[in-house]
Amino acid sequence: MAKDTNVVSIPKEKFEFAMVGERIKDQKFDDKPIGYFRDAWNRFCKNKASIVAAIIILCIVLFAVIVPFFNPAEIGTVANTRYQNKVPRNLALSKIGLLTGDLDIQYNEKGFAYIVGIGIAADTDFENIPSVGEALEEKSPLMPVTKIDSIESVMQGRNEKLMYNAKVDDYLQVGFAYIDVEQAEYNAMLAWQEETGIQLIYPMIAENDYNFAKLSNDTNNAANWWYKTNSRGEPVRLNSKGEPVVIKYDDINELVLEENYQRDAEGNLVFYNYKGGGTQETAMYRVRTLYYNYYRYTHEGREPQFFFGTDTSGYDMAYRLAIGIRLSLLLAVCIFAINFVLGAMYGAVEGYYGGNVDLVLEFISYVLSGVPFIVVATLFQIHLAAKAGPIPSLLFAFVLTGWIGTASLVRTQFYRFKNQEYVMAARTLGARDRRIIWKHIFPNTLGTIITASVLAIPSVIFSESMLSYLGIVSLGSPTQTSVGTLLSNAESLWTTYPHLMLFPAAIISLLMICFNLFGNGLRDAFNPSLRGVEE
Amino acid sequence: MLVALFCITTICFMLIRVLPMSPPEGTNKAQQQVIEQIWDARGYNDPLIVQYYNYLKGIVTEWDFGTSWKIDTTTPAWNLLVGRLLPTILVNLYSLLFAIPIGIIAGIYAAIKKNKWQDHVVSIMVILFVSVPSYVYAFLVQYFLYFKLDLFPPTILSLNDSGGWLTWKMFHSMIPAILSLSFGTIAGLARSTRAELTETLTMDYMLLARTKGLTRAQATTRHALKNAMVPILPGIIGSFIGILGGSMIIEQIFAIPGVGQLYIKSVTMRDYDVFMMDSIFYTFVSLLAGIIVDISYGFIDPRIRMGER
Numbered sequence: 001m002a003k004d005t006n007v008v009s010i011p012k013e014k015f016e017f018a019m020v021g022e023r024i025k026d027q028k029f030d031d032k033p034i035g036y037f038r039d040a041w042n043r044f045c046k047n048k049a050s051i052v053a054a055i056i057i058l059c060i061v062l063f064a065v066i067v068p069f070f071n072p073a074e075i076g077t078v079a080n081t082r083y084q085n086k087v088p089r090n091l092a093l094s095k096i097g098l099l100t101g102d103l104d105i106q107y108n109e110k111g112f113a114y115i116v117g118i119g120i121a122a123d124t125d126f127e128n129i130p131s132v133g134e135a136l137e138e139k140s141p142l143m144p145v146t147k148i149d150s151i152e153s154v155m156q157g158r159n160e161k162l163m164y165n166a167k168v169d170d171y172l173q174v175g176f177a178y179i180d181v182e183q184a185e186y187n188a189m190l191a192w193q194e195e196t197g198i199q200l201i202y203p204m205i206a207e208n209d210y211n212f213a214k215l216s217n218d219t220n221n222a223a224n225w226w227y228k229t230n231s232r233g234e235p236v237r238l239n240s241k242g243e244p245v246v247i248k249y250d251d252i253n254e255l256v257l258e259e260n261y262q263r264d265a266e267g268n269l270v271f272y273n274y275k276g277g278g279t280q281e282t283a284m285y286r287v288r289t290l291y292y293n294y295y296r297y298t299h300e301g302r303e304p305q306f307f308f309g310t311d312t313s314g315y316d317m318a319y320r321l322a323i324g325i326r327l328s329l330l331l332a333v334c335i336f337a338i339n340f341v342l343g344a345m346y347g348a349v350e351g352y353y354g355g356n357v358d359l360v361l362e363f364i365s366y367v368l369s370g371v372p373f374i375v376v377a378t379l380f381q382i383h384l385a386a387k388a389g390p391i392p393s394l395l396f397a398f399v400l401t402g403w404i405g406t407a408s409l410v411r412t413q414f415y416r417f418k419n420q421e422y423v424m425a426a427r428t429l430g431a432r433d434r435r436i437i438w439k440h441i442f443p444n445t446l447g448t449i450i451t452a453s454v455l456a457i458p459s460v461i462f463s464e465s466m467l468s469y470l471g472i473v474s475l476g477s478p479t480q481t482s483v484g485t486l487l488s489n490a491e492s493l494w495t496t497y498p499h500l501m502l503f504p505a506a507i508i509s510l511l512m513i514c515f516n517l518f519g520n521g522l523r524d525a526f527n528p529s530l531r532g533v534e535e
Numbered sequence: 536m537l538v539a540l541f542c543i544t545t546i547c548f549m550l551i552r553v554l555p556m557s558p559p560e561g562t563n564k565a566q567q568q569v570i571e572q573i574w575d576a577r578g579y580n581d582p583l584i585v586q587y588y589n590y591l592k593g594i595v596t597e598w599d600f601g602t603s604w605k606i607d608t609t610t611p612a613w614n615l616l617v618g619r620l621l622p623t624i625l626v627n628l629y630s631l632l633f634a635i636p637i638g639i640i641a642g643i644y645a646a647i648k649k650n651k652w653q654d655h656v657v658s659i660m661v662i663l664f665v666s667v668p669s670y671v672y673a674f675l676v677q678y679f680l681y682f683k684l685d686l687f688p689p690t691i692l693s694l695n696d697s698g699g700w701l702t703w704k705m706f707h708s709m710i711p712a713i714l715s716l717s718f719g720t721i722a723g724l725a726r727s728t729r730a731e732l733t734e735t736l737t738m739d740y741m742l743l744a745r746t747k748g749l750t751r752a753q754a755t756t757r758h759a760l761k762n763a764m765v766p767i768l769p770g771i772i773g774s775f776i777g778i779l780g781g782s783m784i785i786e787q788i789f790a791i792p793g794v795g796q797l798y799i800k801s802v803t804m805r806d807y808d809v810f811m812m813d814s815i816f817y818t819f820v821s822l823l824a825g826i827i828v829d830i831s832y833g834f835i836d837p838r839i840r841m842g843e844r
Contacts, residue, residue, distance in 0.1 A: 367539045370825075371546075372817040374783065378802050378810070379550050462668050466784055469670060470799055487670065491788075494674070495682050505671045513666040520662075 050521020133253025343406025351414025642728025
């Protein structure tokens with residue numbers, strides 16, 4: 001082809017140097033460099049559900065850490081045998097009708113007289129006893145019956161019986177209690193009663209033939225049978241001849257109970273019984289107190305209120321839940337850390353060296369993973385619990401097989417990365433195995449391992465609560481408990497007292513849901529390619 | 536697998552037999568003597584290695600897994616276990632039969648309606664059901680179905696009341712247990728079905744199927760679903776093996792006289808031979824499930840071969 005000679009020749013002078021005196025270089029990045037973890041963090045922040053879950057987990061952790069500090073020792077750790085299974089009660093919230101501490105109970109007439117009787121006897125006027133109707137009308141703050149919902153008549157055999165459906169304050173219905181105190185304590189109680197104006201010491205009950213507690217050997221409620229009854233617990237009155245007559249009434253509101261208090265020779269009420277002991281300080285007195293007021297006396301005037309109620313042993317449920325959750329979380333975190341380290345080392349060695357090392361180590365982990373976890377946990381409990389305590393042996397059981405999952409993950413990651421160019425480059429430069437493993441390959445596997453370990457936390461919490469629920473691990477003691485123990489204690493009682501089941505079950509469910517969401521969020525953040533894929 | 540089973544059995548045996556064991560106390564002196572004679576004859580006073588040899592020999596030659604001493608004195612442990620198998624299998628089988636279709640259908644539905652509100656509802660349910668512990672469902676089911684509505688008895692009926700394991704009455708009383716076992720399975724299945732199906736739905740062959748004229752439903756059922764099921768089916772098969780093991784906590788709550796309850800009982804009553812038998816059984820079931828899952832991959836999808844990475 002002919003050469004195109006038709007080129008316009010441009011004179012030399014017309015050419016100009018471009019960028020003379022300028023330094024030619026790439027532009028600097030305006031943004032900061034974003035590393036792998038920074039990138040993951042940014043992605044994690046975009047996932048709203050995970051953020052919410054993380055916040056809730058934080059709240060539960062704070063609850064578990066803070067509540068035991070704020071709970072005075074005597075509320076949290078001393079089992080209050082009088083206040084067992086009490087329903088939640090909070091004085092501030094009860095004004096708007098929440099957590100009133102009320103329980104719906106159905107009474108027959110005898111029972112109704114008994115429960116209203118506790119309120120009548122709590123009144124400080126021991127001589128003029130009002131009728132049931134008047135006492136209910138008066139609405140004293142110490143009256144257990146707060147509201148009568150309905151009265152229905154039920155056929156019992158041939159007789160028609162009235163049943164009273166009432167709302168009863170769970171803390172007041174305990175009523176009175178006999179308490180043995182030293183004389184100094186007795187004087188202190190009198191002084192406190194004087195100072196605050198709250199009646200603490202009530203008249204003693206006569207141990208005669210009209211005392212139902214004596215007739216029926218009812219020691220639990222002995223201090224509550226302050227009125228005269230016959231052996232069937234029906235209120236009686238002494239007629240002019242001194243014979244007991246069952247009080248007849250058309251309407252229970254007209255019923256006036258007849259008191260059965262102890263009186264001395266002059267007819268004055270007796271407020272204490274001498275129970276033995278010689279000197280001034282050691283003389284023991286038995287006194288009858290209204291337990292509600294006694295609680296205020298022993299707790300610096302505070303009325304009993306438990307936000308989550310009390311548990312089956314009479315401990316504050318909030319405190320027990322907090323230490324239960326604290327135990328679960330501590331276990332979970334310990335196991336997370338130990339499994340992380342063990343699994344990473346084991347898996348790194350397996351994956352990096354491969355070959356026969358891999359075969360042997362894989363077989364060991366295969367055998368270990370074949371043992372069902374529950375068997376491991378049981379064996380550890382049987383062998384170690386007596387020597388090392390139940391919690392360390394539980395920890396050992398979790399650790400024995402827990403690292404296998406992490407190890408196999410690390411192993412696959414190592415297989416993936418160990419033949420990459422950068423590893424070869426490092427090796428050619430003379431890096432030792434240890435350096436290649438930890439400096440070059442391991443950081444690449446970190447995201448996957450963290451995610452898997454976090455996702456293992458809920459299963460640890462679940463297994464722990466399951467083992468303690470089944471009674472394989474026994475964790476119930478004054479200073480230690482677990483959510484599973486609380487649940488198994490509640491097992492036979494929770495239909496009457498739903499709060500025993502509700503709060504532990506709710507908090508553990510919440511914790512598990514949040515950990516799962518949090519773990520999913522982490523996984524999406526570290527491996528965006530795995531989003532939506534479940535392992 | 537057999538080697539693993541052997542190793543585990545050995546470890547368990549050694550750990551259990553080093554515990555202090557003594558023959559149970561009989562009701563009178565004559566019975567006590569008989570029990571002690573059996574105890575001696577079965578070699579409980581021999582050295583550990585001899586005991587282990589005898590134990591293995593007993594299993595291989597006479598299928599003898601030891602004797603129950605506390606739960607049901609002098610009954611062979613194997614008989615005790617076999618008697619407990621049926622209730623466990625029944626409850627779990629019912630639960631699986633109930634859960635699998637629902638789980639798969641929910642998963643398919645969520646995958647088809649991906650990123651619409653139906654999908655979100657299913658996803659939220661899945662997270663809830665997967666996370667919440669099974670005993671919480673059990674309590675909820677008991678509370679609503681028994682305590683509030685009074686539809687079912689709180690625990691399953693005894694054999695005398697129902698007249699047999701396979702009667703309608705027994706099934707009726709098992710429903711709460713079946714329900715509480717099912718939630719977790721449903722959620723897990725729905726989750727994996729959704730994940731697999733959404734992946735296969737975006738594959739190129741789906742586009743091809745649509746271009747050659749299949750409707751969406753046809754393409755989904757004939758192409759996507761079949762491929763999506765490859766990783767899911769082995770899991771389902773594995774869970775069918777797993778029903779032998781049962782769920783301890785559900786059996787405890789609903790008083791099902793199954794294998795799990797036997798295990799708890801043997802632990803609390805320190806009946807070591809039964810405990811040993813149950814441990815072997817659990818180990819065997821979990822190993823068997825693992826192997827069957829591995830093998831079934833090859834059958835379901837011949838492209839997958841063992842040993843390939």
